[in-house]
Amino acid sequence: GLPYKSIHELAFDAEGLLWIGTGCFFCEGSGGMARFDGVDWQTYTFENSGLPSNHIIGLAIDDQGAKWIGTTGSLARFEGDTWTDFSGAEGSARLQGYDFPGISVDSAGEVWVSSGGSGGVVHFDGEAWTHYQESETPLPSRYAEEIFVDSQDTRWIGTREGLAKFDDSGWTIYDTSNTDLPSNWIWAIDEDQYGNIWIGTNIGGMAVHREGGVLLP
Secondary structure, eight states: OOSOSOEEEEEEOTTOOEEEEEEOSSSTTOEEEEEEOSSOEEEEOTTTSSOSOSOEEEEEEOTTOOEEEEEBTEEEEEETTEEEETTTTTSOGGGTTOBOOEEEEOTTSOEEEEETTTTEEEEEOSSOEEEEOTTTSSOSOSOEEEEEEOTTOOEEEEETTEEEEEETTEEEEEOTTTSOOSOSOEEEEEEOTTSOEEEEESSSOEEEEETTTEEEO
């Protein structure tokens, strides 16, 4: 039931259903999203649904069960049977044409999105859009490859030129010049049960941010 064999994203919903984002950088039209309940498959593509693109590179599910889908060139939401494409009239002009590889939802249900296509970070509170870019904030690069909201609602942003932490007290930037971070290009961020933040980098390997702000390769 997979629409394509290149898997970019996986997410489980509250019912235990697995949602799968697929796509191909070099195969125009190939890919889409699949839902698997352990037995049966449901496939969503540009051709049979409101999915704005078949190349899915970001996927998150909020507490209401809505699926937030990042593609090359658009950001979409799928809730119930309703699709919303935020790269059009429902969103902001600055959403158009960007890629959205990282999506995370905070405890208030607000959505944070990273734009790998030089768009920085986008925040949606349900009504208004806020953009954070390198030229306007301490964000180390406009190429934001990943974003993760941890259990304390701190936003961790992985860019091509370092790791940014953004919370109510402001911004903290980590890179190879001020920490033991093995690479400035960040691909993946997650949190364990102890509150440690795990960081996956491009070529450099992994690091962990423990209490006290220490980064260990």
